[in-house]
Amino acid sequence: MEFGVFGGLSVEDSDGPHLPTAPKQRQLLGLLLLHANQVMPVRTHVTEIWGGHPPPSAATTLQTYVMQLRRLLASMPSVGSRAAAHDRLRTTGQGYLVVVRPDELDLLRFERFVEQADRAAGDDAAVARLLRAALALWDRPVLADVRTGPVLQAAITHWEQRRLQVHETYLDAQLRLGRHREVLAELAVLTRRHPVHEPLHARYMIALHRTGRIGDALGVASRLGDRLARDLGVAPGPAIGRLTAAIRHGGAVTAASAPPRPSVLPSAPGPRRA
Template sequence: MRYEILGPLRVVDERGSSCVKAEKLAVVLAVLLIRSEKVVTAEHLMTEIWGEELPQRATAGIHVYISRLRKFLHRPGKSSPIVTRPGGYLLHTVSDEFDVELFQQLVTEGRKSARDGQHVEACVCFEQALGLWRGPVLGELRPGPIVEGFVKWISEMRIECTELLVDSQLELGRYEEPIGRLSPLIAEYPLREKFHWQLMLALHRCDRRDEALRTYESARSVLDRELGLEPGPKLRELHQAVLLSG
């Protein structure tokens, strides 16, 4: 069985993929996955579903959702992956695949390859990691504090993975490849100076000097407008190098 949350929540097995359509049920499964192999208290599940204003039968509601999830995840001949523990519930994922864990593993392997100068292998790992994403984390699921914190963390990790991929592509002299990827990322994260630097370098190495200079001016403008800051030394040094190349 495979759990996937790097996109709309779904469970995949030999019979195909299944989605949890009931939102509260999906929230419970999402939290158990985010905290997999750790006990999640009933109180945390209640807060995630209902916030601070709990209904009168909130505890009974959690029991019902756990029971329904056990039925949903039941596979013939196997024990339920959801177990009751003192104070809460725990979801076992050791014997199953979980796309978040695979993503983290691939990023770790990619980092090691990049540190060792094996950038071809690093690119493969980073591209496979990014290929696991099917859309926004957990789709349109309404976030509570646990889900919201996780989404911010894993989304930041995705950005870092993209930066690492582009770094390895640049090390390999594959300057054309990152350009199409970086432009929409800069539009989405205009204050991420590293993306501006990477795009500027890629354009410069592709003999697109004017576009590289416009990239710098765009970065300088947005940093000044939004933060009241000048570009950092690395971006300024690259700008100077591009100017001198003319």
């Protein structure tokens, strides 16, 4: 059995896809999978599906959606019975949880690669390889084809930030390995996607400088300054200023010149291993 939340929602078994078509069932399943192996209270589901103004029948209707998801699970060869479906999608005193093994959900596989990279800290080649494998699982935004309410929106924002943190750690390992040319295209895309993200722009400047493209590196700093002034009314931080000066005047340019960022591989809230 395979579950997916990276890109679109997916549920597959040996006989093909088994995906709910009703929007609110998809919404419910997406919420459960983003918090796999974790009890999600009834009130959280109600807030996600109906917002701040649920109907009086919300809890009963939610039970119906859960029952329909169990029927879908029971139809899958690897589940095969109503009892097994109840074991997969459980009702607790406070809410519901879906039980998923680490190898069955792309989000859990992503976290497993990240944890392995964390344990390999100090071996940049291993870190880069493991994080590249993690990032390769993620080709589109989380639950891109699912209608989202306030709870899912917050969870999706968290996971998109998580992906960016992991990508930054991967890029740092690549830069320490001297693979500056190899990351230029990725950094060009990321800085366009995050036009006021100073640490990403600093990495792009460093990679350009180390491949001999001094003018392009200074151009990145100039565009960043213009965008920060226009969008936020602020100037780049001192780290960007020091990096720009070092590039302009031929000083030492290292990864340490980049603006600091938070610790990259914290344990992520959300899915737990079964």
